[in-house]
Amino acid sequence: MTLLYYRGLIALLIVLLPINVMAQSFDFGIEVQQNYNSVEKYESQDKYHPDNLALSIVDINNDTSNIYLSKFNMANNLEIPLYLRFNWRRRWFLDMKMSHCAYNLSMEGVVNYNDQYYYDNYGTYDDYMTDANANGFPNADSTDYTNYINAAKDINESEIRTTEQFRLLNLTANAGVRFLPHKSVKMFVGMGFSVKQKFRKNLYNYIDFSNPYIHDVRIVNSGLDWYAERSTYYNIIVGAEFYRFRASAYFQTMVSYTFPHVVPFQEVVYKSPSTAFDVSSSYGFSLSANLFSVDVGKRVKKDDVSSDEIIISNIRREKDKFDLGFRYDRRILNDLTSYYELPDQKLTILDVDTVLLNDNGTFYEALDMEMVKLGAIKRIEWNGRFTGFLDIYITKRLGVRGGISGSKLTYDISSTQLKAIAIDKDSMGLQYMYAENTPRISYAVYRKKVNVVDITGDVTFKVVDRDLFSLSLWAGIGITGFAYTDLNKKGNPKGINELDIYNKFDNWYIGFDSLDFKIHQGELDMNLTDSPSELMAKVDAPGNEYDLDPQDRRFIFPSLRFGIDANIERFVVGFGMDMSFGQMDRFLLSNYSSFYMSIGYKLWSR
Numbered sequence: 001m002t003l004l005y006y007r008g009l010i011a012l013l014i015v016l017l018p019i020n021v022m023a024q025s026f027d028f029g030i031e032v033q034q035n036y037n038s039v040e041k042y043e044s045q046d047k048y049h050p051d052n053l054a055l056s057i058v059d060i061n062n063d064t065s066n067i068y069l070s071k072f073n074m075a076n077n078l079e080i081p082l083y084l085r086f087n088w089r090r091r092w093f094l095d096m097k098m099s100h101c102a103y104n105l106s107m108e109g110v111v112n113y114n115d116q117y118y119y120d121n122y123g124t125y126d127d128y129m130t131d132a133n134a135n136g137f138p139n140a141d142s143t144d145y146t147n148y149i150n151a152a153k154d155i156n157e158s159e160i161r162t163t164e165q166f167r168l169l170n171l172t173a174n175a176g177v178r179f180l181p182h183k184s185v186k187m188f189v190g191m192g193f194s195v196k197q198k199f200r201k202n203l204y205n206y207i208d209f210s211n212p213y214i215h216d217v218r219i220v221n222s223g224l225d226w227y228a229e230r231s232t233y234y235n236i237i238v239g240a241e242f243y244r245f246r247a248s249a250y251f252q253t254m255v256s257y258t259f260p261h262v263v264p265f266q267e268v269v270y271k272s273p274s275t276a277f278d279v280s281s282s283y284g285f286s287l288s289a290n291l292f293s294v295d296v297g298k299r300v301k302k303d304d305v306s307s308d309e310i311i312i313s314n315i316r317r318e319k320d321k322f323d324l325g326f327r328y329d330r331r332i333l334n335d336l337t338s339y340y341e342l343p344d345q346k347l348t349i350l351d352v353d354t355v356l357l358n359d360n361g362t363f364y365e366a367l368d369m370e371m372v373k374l375g376a377i378k379r380i381e382w383n384g385r386f387t388g389f390l391d392i393y394i395t396k397r398l399g400v401r402g403g404i405s406g407s408k409l410t411y412d413i414s415s416t417q418l419k420a421i422a423i424d425k426d427s428m429g430l431q432y433m434y435a436e437n438t439p440r441i442s443y444a445v446y447r448k449k450v451n452v453v454d455i456t457g458d459v460t461f462k463v464v465d466r467d468l469f470s471l472s473l474w475a476g477i478g479i480t481g482f483a484y485t486d487l488n489k490k491g492n493p494k495g496i497n498e499l500d501i502y503n504k505f506d507n508w509y510i511g512f513d514s515l516d517f518k519i520h521q522g523e524l525d526m527n528l529t530d531s532p533s534e535l536m537a538k539v540d541a542p543g544n545e546y547d548l549d550p551q552d553r554r555f556i557f558p559s560l561r562f563g564i565d566a567n568i569e570r571f572v573v574g575f576g577m578d579m580s581f582g583q584m585d586r587f588l589l590s591n592y593s594s595f596y597m598s599i600g601y602k603l604w605s606r
Contacts, residue, residue, distance in 0.1 A: 327600025
């Protein structure tokens with residue numbers, strides 16, 4: 001994602017250089033956009049229509065189950081792009097916008113066996129007619145047989161509901177023209193394209209799969225296309241402009257998409273070559289405001305006849321003493337990595353409890369097993385940061401800055417989880433008890449919500465120092481602390497912290513409880529072809545014992561910072577980047593970086 005972003009930024013600069021030369025002025029501003037999203041399927045009325053078939057899977061009985069998706073919903077959302085607008089004298093303009101926004105896509109459908117299953121288990125038409133004649137129903141016909149098979153399908157039909165939460169990095173270019181140039185309120189129209197790239201680190205997938213004979217739900221996760229990795233949209237906009245403000249409406253529809261067709265599980269016997277849905281579009285409304293505007297190529301000419309002098313206000317300021325104020329950092333891009341990103345650094349935790357199982361009046365001692373293998377960061381939700389700062393100026397241009405700030409971070413570490421009950425019922429060793437939803441292997445997440453406190457110290461240098469405007473570069477260090485909150489299981493979607501083992505691991509991780517479960521370091525293949533005894537033996541394999549010192553779990557770590565600020569009277573607009581210095585807590589999290597835009601105000605300036 002980071003490489004893609006920098007490549008896109010370089011390409012954007014190459015495009016903007018000649019545009020900037022031709023433009024008469026350009027505006028930089030912020031926009032608030034309300035999106036109303038829609039995804040549709042052409043053949044949605046017939047749930048068993050062949051075009052709705054997304055996947056076919058072989059279950060534990062070697063029967064083929066077909067997955068049909070026919071209901072779709074893309075949740076509406078709010079988006080806040082930054083834009084750079086180039087204006088020409090002849091009313092033409094070009095908008096370049098960048099934003100990233102959270103999306104939520106849900107898909108629903110049904111799962112049922114293929115026709116061959118019903119022919120094998122309920123009989124062919126000839127079998128049905130033979131039985132009907134033998135039982136005194138000589139008037140049975142093909143309609144009766146169809147009703148008979150459909151009744152059997154209704155009994156065996158199960159549901160599938162999927163949820164995908166993800167983020168898209170949106171790059172937009174719209175060209176348009178203004179009307180009524182001499183009026184205060186100018187109408188405009190435009191059109192263009194948007195390219196949207198999905199963030200792999202802001203992703204949450206969950207499948208609520210009611211088929212009791214599909215126990216490794218990972219095969220369904222990997223088989224579905226979900227939302228496109230990259231997509232292109234065609235845009236149409238119309239609106240009104242009043243000085244530095246704009247109000248507009250837009251419509252966009254998808255024209256192309258790309259996504260990987262990778263199905264690593266051999267149980268998948270069919271995968272649709274098309275997307276699960278046919279149409280993706282959205283419409284919405286937006287309000288925007290220019291934060292500043294710059295004229296390009298204009299010159300001030302002195303009238304040769306007039307004797308009046310033209311005085312340009314470009315007065316240099318006297319030395320400032322200090323500024324006291326606050327600022328809000330809106331994070332644009334975040335990158336947080338897990339210690340278990342690489343295969344040889346995976347961590348698997350196993351918790352086994354003994355329970356009594358009642359089987360028709362006979363009690364058996366069984367093992368309730370919960371296993372979770374932690375992996376990479378899947379999702380980052382880092383809210384805006386509020387900062388109180390104090391600038392002290394040592395010389396006319398050089399100064400130091402101190403600040404204290406707070407924000408809230410939510411992150412998901414991807415996991416593969418197993419929930420199972422093992423029993424030695426017939427003295428044949430431990431075997432899985434196959435019941436509804438057990439044993440079940442699925443993808444899930446371990447979600448943490450933490451409060452983040454930053455104490456920072458920076459060195460500032462004014463490269464431009466004018467009467468009403470100054471431009472400063474700054475760099476410094478900070479101390480970041482994670483104040484962990486309780487692991488909240490309430491209100492989370494399914495697949496997030498849903499097993500008790502997540503709570504046990506979290507309490508041990510933050511130091512509340514002792515280690516009362518097993519830990520395996522390194523890669524571990526989790527599958528149901530191994531017996532429960534074999535799976536537990538993998539966890540206890542020599543050479544993979546937990547060997548990290550608990551003191552390595554820390555929640556305070558240093559960070560590096562740098563950025564640029566534009567000061568317009570008492571207002572501050574800037575960009576900055578923070579990154580951790582060295583490994584963070586040296587156990588669960590490795591490092592982070594965050595790129596953000598700042599808006600601030602100086603309450604007291606001397």
